[in-house]
Amino acid sequence: MTAKSTAMDRGYGRNYLPFAYPALLITGAVIVFPWLFTLFMSVHEWKIGSPRAFVGLNNYARLAGDERFIESIGTTLYFTLLSVVLPVVLGTACALIFNERFPLRGLCRAIFILPMMATPVAIALVWKMMFHPQLGVLNYLLSLAGLPPSLWHTSLDTVIPTLVMVEVWHWTPLVMLIVLGGLAAAPTEPYESARLDGANPWQMFRYITLPLIMPFVVLAVVIRTIDALKAFDTIFVISEGGPGTASETINIYLYLQAFAFYNIGYASAIVVVFFVLIILMAMVLLWLRQKAKWS
């Protein structure tokens, strides 16, 4: 019986396999081929306008001694850390607020998620105008509050916090929506029991709400981490990786190498290393997500 069904399964598979070919073909063309080609380019010295030459792992060896690349890894991690933690904390807090009933809650929620709908390049241009040290509205507002002006994206010390501020404004609503979904799905019985047991609001949040929404918070962390790692448009428009190299993330450096200096081979090696870095981080986050699942 088992042998018979297996044979049937094989026939079934043979009959239906052709239906998977188009998907396999497209996957191969848009995912597998570009990756193989990137790997191929990364082992070549290839500058646009010059002949290509095989250099083995030279590009990778060069990366190890490239100060700007190493600095860009640090900048990427710093930017990512702030761009994940702050929106997640603020988004979770906002979700808790918007989960409560109050007048005009729907309207407030709609207004709150508006930034998320804006195009990153467009909002970056608007923020850049607002950041202008002499003519920007932000320094004018600071002066009204009796605070000294800030140099925003034009200072080595404040450029990353400034860029993170834009990220927080842009993406906190996304985190809020994800966590709000978790709160809506959370059962109400544990709260009733806790109230009967005399738990205070903090205890209910710490021991009931937080564990219940944790899978959603981790999901938000995963999405935000991926977004922050690949952030390019906002940084490029506002600071172009400057002043100097103060906000030069891996993406910006990679872009410069590929499309400003036309070092396609070297840029491909950066892509490969960056990809490995992202895979490692994704594995850690997925492991955390497994651990955070409701049991």
Next chain:
Amino acid sequence: MKDRKTRFSRRTALKIGAGAAGVLAAPAIMKVARAQTGGFNWKKFQGQSIEVSLTLGPRANNLRTHEKEFTELTGIKVGSEVVPEQQHRQQQVIQFNSGNPQFDVTSVSWHVQKRLFGKSKWLVDMKPLLADSQLTAPDYDWPDFTAGGVRWATQADGRMDTLPNNIDPWMIYYNKELFAAKGLAFPRTFEEIVMAAEKLTDKSAGIYGWVSRGLKNANVPVWTSFMLGHDVDPVDPTTVKLQTTTDGAIAAAELYKKLNREYAPPGTVGFNWNEAQTSFSQGKIGMWIDGIGFAPPLEDPTKSRIVGKVGYAVMPQGPKARHSATFGDGIGIAAGSKKREAAYLYCQWATSKVMCNRLLQSGGGSPCRASPYKSPEVIAGLKLPREWLSCLEASSAIGRPGLPEIVPVTEFRDVFGVGLTNTIGGADARAEMQKATDAFAPVLAKSEA
């Protein structure tokens, strides 16, 4: 016998018919006659359509505004695309490298793209086309082009892959009102620039003596402008060796650091030309160094608070020389274009006397022809003050390339730009220039090998 006077013969009918057809066709014949002189005919490629890719800016505006005139003249349809400078340069390289660019005609920044485009032979050599009387309008007047423009359009191997379109010398804009308030005359030397900047700066009132580009990459021409005053090119044109750690180069970096660190508004480290222009146009900056083509918004009352108060000054005398760092662009035909002749007609029209006159009058550029500067009618129609024109002419007379003619120009600007930005933050100029030189020297050696 029939009366010959009244007889309506077949011959008469043909004559009348031919006459009527001639009368009806006269306008069209006249139009063709106007377009055709000798063996040249503007309408020769009528019905074709070409794609034009231009860098966003006043030169592109000038061409696009009058594009219909070209179509009326030639019967060639034009699809033109305008892309911001940085993106345009990348798009061009990627399309050329693909072997199948989507455009027939494109604008070329000589100071960035000349060597790369020349080395890769991505553009058509204009010389055979210019020599072809069937394709070049008799009134194109090639000798009218300035020697400097022609030299810049010509590659080291003798090919000329663009027609000269515009030269952009750098000069100093200054606020006459602020200078008058302090009883200052415009500086005659580099030393006097520093002294004037110091006297003009009143940080408590939000007034600063100086502003220039501080953003990496964009800031390099400011430094090279000072370097030329020391009679030093960033790269020796003969030996192709870096001269970026010479005494002149270091002194130029020190001057750049001093002006931007002590007398420029806070945040100048992140300024490109547009931020510097915005700050200057608000009336609280004494001097701004940049290209002469940025003048029109300063004289536009909807954009500027200093209309009529702007002074246009030629770069002052440096310790060893007096030069204006000069940049420029041309217009060329993609080597892969299948409509070379039609594209060539567009390039001719774009650099014709009429279009050059318009470019000069708008103040959006300085054409590479001599005639617009000599024409009283053109000068009478100038939208900017005469002082601007005098400054342009005097600056062009002392023009010298502001960037080295090498393939990796963008990398050069990036590496040295980072160093210059660091100096505004307080870093030692000599150490930064040495570091940048060490980083860039292998790149240069490889590219020019």
